[in-house]
Amino acid sequence: MFQQRAFRVKQISDLTGVSIRTLHHYDEIGLLQPGRMNDAGYRLYSQDDLARLQEILFFRELDFSLAEIRGIIESPGYNRVEALTDQKQLLAAKVTRLKKIIKTIDKTMDNDKRGVDMSNEDLFGGLVDEETQAEYAREAKERWGETDAYKESARKTAKYTRADWERINAEGGDIYSKIADLVKAGVTPEEASVQIQIQKWRDHITANFYNCTIDICQGLGEMYLADVRFKTNIDKVCPGLTEFLSKAIAFYVDNAEA
Amino acid sequence: MFQQRAFRVKQISDLTGVSIRTLHHYDEIGLLQPGRMNDAGYRLYSQDDLARLQEILFFRELDFSLAEIRGIIESPGYNRVEALTDQKQLLAAKVTRLKKIIKTIDKTMDNDKRGVDMSNEDLFGGLVDEETQAEYAREAKERWGETDAYKESARKTAKYTRADWERINAEGGDIYSKIADLVKAGVTPEEASVQIQIQKWRDHITANFYNCTIDICQGLGEMYLADVRFKTNIDKVCPGLTEFLSKAIAFYVDNAEA
């Protein structure tokens, strides 16, 4: 018989840079439980456990919470290669963001030297979250490939200023809030009051990003639900909003087709 | 009379992306206290407060703790332009690290596809902290310019594997621990037992990085104390170690010159 190589906590710690306490913690919360234990109760990690830890660390680098990470890698539809592709995409976005911050620093130093004041928006270039929008856009690119919708969106959004983003975000948030209010009021996704907001939502996307066809509506409705990042962001407005929104969009699509 | 422009919490929040609660928190802990309050107790932030928040966010992006940030920007020797230069340097290092992680992802996907196993070290490229060393090296570059010492160091360290870094770190840590023990034992920096360790420390640097001349020793001794990142790292071994080490190095240098 052949015995698979097993690592103990210190070895894992040395190899990966995570603390032993962190390994204990990940075991406790069920994020990374070692394949087996020896008689003394020592944790023995397998090669597969190591691979899983690697994935966890990639997600952590992207500021996913441990609960999110666990949710993702344990979901039935989880695909390692796809996840790696996503992670790469998001890391690239982070690099872009950091580079933008570096530029902001350069500008700040320059203007400091010359005694000029910067606009208050420029002072925080790269620090505000507007980039998450762009992140999501890239995400979309990955899922849709180079579709016409994506190209149109990229062309439009490229010219947007921070003020534009603020306005767009505010408008979008406004629509979500209104739907959230309807949720709280106890109406169903099929009701006209909701469907009117879905129409507004679609118009908003068409006006600011790309021509939001019925097919794309359907895709978005599904994606919002399937993708944790969309989901958590939407659920911030009101828990359960994503599910509701998805159902409402599905109904909207069905009726538009009929 | 001319009244300076004042911002309230929501405006600051919209402008910078930090939450209102965060502003409250920064006020509470004294990290960012608004210039003044109105009669109703509303926080009114000035243009200068905004600039300070910008600096805080740069540091935060680099994972400095709020206590550290406060310590740095309130220290008497604090220089805004210098800090910006450092931040830029560190952000660049972070970009490098992220790019390394992206490479690791590429490698992982590639090997996955071909069914090959990666070495366990390579699995975690970019995730382990070895880079802090390189970070500090770059820091040194910035402070010293392109000196011969720096070039030699860069040439040597470029070839190091993770195993080398582990060994070097262990050796360095060992020397620090020994000095820390002497500190706890109550000896003075001038005593022979300490000076022997300083000699070992210098040899360690010469062996692994560059020819550590007396002049460089002196520079290092001062830098350790002056630079928070060196200081906090060294003080991790034992609080007060940096001061002690600095004194011991100063004495070593004096005696070597005589």
Place this chain on the structure above:
DNA sequence: AATAAACCCTAACGTAACGTTAGAGTCAAG
């Protein structure tokens, strides 16, 4: 064989940096 030194465990409290209610005052617009 014994005895350190280095390593492992659980349990439980501590901490940093906020998030999240809860309850109440402020202020401009209609």
Place this chain on the structure above:
DNA sequence: CTTGACTCTAACGTTACGTTAGGGTTTATT
């Protein structure tokens, strides 16, 4: 003069661990 958007303090909750404390285990070295 009231309503909606904004503000405040106070205080408890949360995440992701760090940090003892107290006690077994394994391995290297007398």
